[in-house]
Amino acid sequence: xxxxxxxxxxxxxxxxxxxxxxxxxxxxxxxxxxxxxxxxxxxxxxxxxxxxxxxxxxxxxxxxxxxxxxxxxxxxxxxxxxxxxxxxxxxxxxxxxxxxxxxxxxxxxxxxxxxxxxxxxxxxxxxxxxxxxxxxxxxxxxxxxxxxxxxxxxxxxxxxxxxxxxxxxxxxxxxxxxxxxxxxxxxxxxxxxx
Amino acid sequence: xxxxxxxxxxxxxxxxxxxxxxxxxxxxxxxxxxxxxxxxxxxxxxxxxxxxxxxxxxxxxxxxxxxxxxxxxxxxxxxxxxxxxxxxxxxxxxxxxxxxxxxxxxxxxxxxxxxxxxxxxxxxxxxxxxxxxxxxxxxxxxxxxxxxxxxxxxxxxxxxxxxxxxxxxxxxxxxxxxxxxxxxxxxxxxxxxxxxxxxxxxxxxxxxxxxxxxxxxxxxxxxxxxxxxxxxxxxxxxxxxxxxxxxxxxxxxxxxxxxxxxxxxxxxxxxxxxxxxxxxxxxxxxxxxxxxxxxxxxxxxxxxxxxxxxxxxxxxxxxxxxxxxxxxxxxxxxxxxxxxxxxxxxxxxxxxxxxxxxxxxxxxxxxxxxxxxxxxxxxxxxxxxxxxxxxxxxxxxxxxxxxxxxxxxxxxxxxxxxxxxxxxxxxxxxxxxxxxxxxxxxxxxxxxxxxxxxxxxxxxxxxxxxxxxxxxxxxxxxxxxxxxxxxxxxxxxxxxxxxxxxxxxxxxxxxxxxxxxxxxxxxxxxxxxxxxxxxxxxxxxxxxxxxxxxxxxxxxxxxxxxxxxxxxxxxxx
Numbered sequence: 001x002x003x004x005x006x007x008x009x010x011x012x013x014x015x016x017x018x019x020x021x022x023x024x025x026x027x028x029x030x031x032x033x034x035x036x037x038x039x040x041x042x043x044x045x046x047x048x049x050x051x052x053x054x055x056x057x058x059x060x061x062x063x064x065x066x067x068x069x070x071x072x073x074x075x076x077x078x079x080x081x082x083x084x085x086x087x088x089x090x091x092x093x094x095x096x097x098x099x100x101x102x103x104x105x106x107x108x109x110x111x112x113x114x115x116x117x118x119x120x121x122x123x124x125x126x127x128x129x130x131x132x133x134x135x136x137x138x139x140x141x142x143x144x145x146x147x148x149x150x151x152x153x154x155x156x157x158x159x160x161x162x163x164x165x166x167x168x169x170x171x172x173x174x175x176x177x178x179x180x181x182x183x184x185x186x187x188x189x190x191x192x193x194x
Numbered sequence: 195x196x197x198x199x200x201x202x203x204x205x206x207x208x209x210x211x212x213x214x215x216x217x218x219x220x221x222x223x224x225x226x227x228x229x230x231x232x233x234x235x236x237x238x239x240x241x242x243x244x245x246x247x248x249x250x251x252x253x254x255x256x257x258x259x260x261x262x263x264x265x266x267x268x269x270x271x272x273x274x275x276x277x278x279x280x281x282x283x284x285x286x287x288x289x290x291x292x293x294x295x296x297x298x299x300x301x302x303x304x305x306x307x308x309x310x311x312x313x314x315x316x317x318x319x320x321x322x323x324x325x326x327x328x329x330x331x332x333x334x335x336x337x338x339x340x341x342x343x344x345x346x347x348x349x350x351x352x353x354x355x356x357x358x359x360x361x362x363x364x365x366x367x368x369x370x371x372x373x374x375x376x377x378x379x380x381x382x383x384x385x386x387x388x389x390x391x392x393x394x395x396x397x398x399x400x401x402x403x404x405x406x407x408x409x410x411x412x413x414x415x416x417x418x419x420x421x422x423x424x425x426x427x428x429x430x431x432x433x434x435x436x437x438x439x440x441x442x443x444x445x446x447x448x449x450x451x452x453x454x455x456x457x458x459x460x461x462x463x464x465x466x467x468x469x470x471x472x473x474x475x476x477x478x479x480x481x482x483x484x485x486x487x488x489x490x491x492x493x494x495x496x497x498x499x500x501x502x503x504x505x506x507x508x509x510x511x512x513x514x515x516x517x518x519x520x521x522x523x524x525x526x527x528x529x530x531x532x533x534x535x536x537x538x539x540x541x542x543x544x545x546x547x548x549x550x551x552x553x554x555x556x557x558x559x560x561x562x563x564x565x566x567x568x569x570x571x572x573x574x575x576x577x578x579x580x581x582x583x584x585x586x587x588x589x590x591x592x593x594x595x596x597x598x599x600x601x602x603x604x605x606x607x608x609x610x611x612x613x614x615x616x617x618x619x620x621x622x623x624x625x626x627x628x629x630x631x632x633x634x635x636x637x638x639x640x641x642x643x644x645x646x647x648x649x650x651x652x653x654x655x656x657x658x659x660x661x662x663x664x665x666x667x668x669x670x671x672x673x674x675x676x677x678x679x680x681x682x683x684x685x686x687x688x689x690x691x692x693x694x695x696x697x698x699x700x701x702x703x704x705x706x707x708x709x710x711x712x713x714x715x716x717x718x719x720x721x722x723x724x725x726x727x728x729x730x731x732x733x734x735x736x737x738x739x740x741x742x743x744x745x746x747x748x749x750x751x752x753x754x755x756x757x758x759x760x761x762x763x764x765x766x767x
Binding site: 004007008009010012013014015017019022023026027029030031032033034035036037038040041044045048049125126127129130132133134136137141 | 227306311312313314315316317318383386387388390391392394395396397401421422423424425426427428429430432433436440441442443444450451452455459462734738741
């Protein structure tokens, strides 16, 4: 396979915004609607079913809080990575991205290693009630985004290590912040509202 | 930022041999990043799927006209199979024919050529989007052959029928259906981001917002609509999948779920989806009308603002599909009003097209015939929509053949007529050959006559109360009248005529490919940038060191004081 060269189209920016960033905002717009639809459905169900509060009481808000902290802290190193990318230091940027990925891995381990097995062992499986259906569906969809984001971030870091495509460090960072923001909606809706 | 961009420029120095190296068959046709090749892939995959969808229509229409007949080429249609055929006919025609052909194929082909750049902004993402789309098509096709057959819960997949295998009796089929649909959405999200970004960022120097050809605007607005509406349905698809496979009860009322929620999620997408496929067809029509009426588009900005209005209002009409689903009557009032309001900008567009034709110097070439047919036939679809948008009338018409005839009068002009309009218009550019006009006209008249013969009778059977989901009317003598059977037979004859007419299309393709006249660069004396490239355009479209610069809008036809009646966008004054 011959090496891929970017077409001229990619390098133009009639709007004044680099193409990658513009596309990323459109991507986030589409993601917002996906999570928006899911969360709106959940909120309307929650209003219609006050008895779900009894189910929600069984979620562990301390694990939820820990995961919130882990995820939010991991965003810090994404910002530092962006700073290094701006300064042209791809190696440092890649290292800080790895730190962020580590945060993502911790998040996944806490969720899939401790939280969910514990809840499933207590009988709170997705079909237990409407609340648990939404709980696994929303948190699972979010976790899938964490894993996907971390994977893309790893690929970007490999390029950054060679000082290539440094603008992508910022883009993958913005995506990571978005995943954070989704969690900030999920945490109160699933764990705190009781 | 500056350092990285400098790197890009450097990387570009290696691209002088763009397209000159020999590529293997696989790399050229299966793994290409060239937007024109991806457009071909989308188009021919879409046409292939349309053949399947058309075959399904043939099977169930034969069953409806001659109940219990041994359908030639298929055999006896069992009730379960009938449901699967109807469901997958609808699914295929909308998601695997209208969407890929109108948005993905024409968007991929036209946007880079019309805005004057060498490719889409993300060629590899573009390729990935096609591959995901192909995967989704294969999953859907595979779902017909699993035990118990394909999904049979209608293309709207209303729960609880779709949510529980013990109701739908298609354990695997319904899950594969929902996976295929979700993957298809993902493919179009990727494609849509590409279209929007390309049109926004990669316009030729000098091409201002209002110099962009209307079809590009339309595909961009359609992509934005799709992106903003499909999210809840993706979430809904995940939830439905959970319901089917993990025992959750989001939508199953027997276990505390809410089936109306699915209807909201589905139609919040489903109604804007109508405009997602309509707008590109409108755009193609606008291009063709201007080129063949040799006249400037009447009210470019008005047309554009009408489009934006359509797009915005389309998010507030979805519940008109649910008037008898048990929604609050006060809400039905509101949605009746919004539904009637949305016909205003659409009517505005129609009037602008007619105003463009007025006083033009019209040439009835084949693409123009299709474009004019689009206006006429879509008008019928739009006008009958008024009956259904009004909640009072809809209570009677709901789920009758009247509804079916109505939305086929919108979707067939959009998908079939829109496709043939765009295809015949850009065929010389795509393949470097001219199409045969006579065969094209026979094909046109056969298709149009067949199409009207199918659906005009169905308006009548629907108005007489024929319910649309009945497999064999002989089983329900109290629901129907015996004399309606003649109308059903007429509709089936129309379908056979429409299918038979496609033979002329096939012959036209074979004749034009083998013996067609070589197409010049600009066969119709068009203004837009696509006509400045060779036919077919090489990889990279324009000479890399001489990319086009734009000086004026795309519709400067018949400007007084000029020797020619057209004025290409890239021609210096």
